[in-house]
Amino acid sequence: MGEEIMDHTAHHAGTAHDHGTHEGHVRHDHHGHGGHGGTSWAMAAKATLHCLTGCAIGEILGMVVGTALSWGNVPTMILAIALAFVFGYSFTLLAVRRAGLDLKTALKVALAADTVSIAVMELVDNAIIAITPGAMDAHLSEGLFWYALLGGFAVAFLITTPVNKWMIGRGKGHAVVHAYH
Structure with a gap:
């Protein structure tokens, strides 16, 4: 799906890169080997940081909103x-x-990438938040609320980076977006 979107959207976006080169790039990424030794950890970390942000x-x-409004x-x-997905x-x-x-194509790329x-x-x-004792009931003013939330982000980054590396190496995930940078 990612390659189809990239080929379709690159054609319609009026990008200046050569289509033949683009296809070679996709094949390189998809197979995960070549002159650069596959997808780098730095590329995967950058994609993960983008997502994490x-x-x-x-x-x-x-x-913050749910806690401030005393929601369950x-x-x-x-x-x-x-909101994280949005x-x-x-x-x-x-x-x-x-x-x-265009908006429709951009939505398809974002969905495929992220x-x-x-x-x-x-x-x-x-x-991580759910299994941290007391974190679900902590208030905004408590350190436990923030430690659990930020600790969860750190663990999520460590687990998601190899997932992104694997996907990018196969021409999926954030590899779909690289045609537009």
Whole structure:
């Protein structure tokens, strides 16, 4: 799916790169070997940090709003996860829109690029918060609230980076966005 979107959107975005070179790049990324030895950890970490930034903004905003309004744990987590996806997708969406993609195509690219990364990150981060004793009932003014949240982000980064490396090496995930940078 990612390669099809890249080929289709690169053609319609009016990008200046050579289509033949682009296809060779996709084959290189898809097979995960070649002159650069496959996908680098630095590239995977950068993709994960990009994703983490959007997720963190959305999740912190959701946790702060839910906690400040004295919502229960479940509605607060639902809001936080929903906002993590919204902000996570928004960063990619804005970047590819700036590259000239129409909204429909940009949405497809953002979904293909970020869905797995955000899902893994949210699963791990929220699991850490849920298993940290007292974190679900902590208030904004308590260190436990922030330690659990930030600790969850750190663990999520460590787990999501290898996932992104594997996906990028196969031409999926954030590899879909590279055609527009």
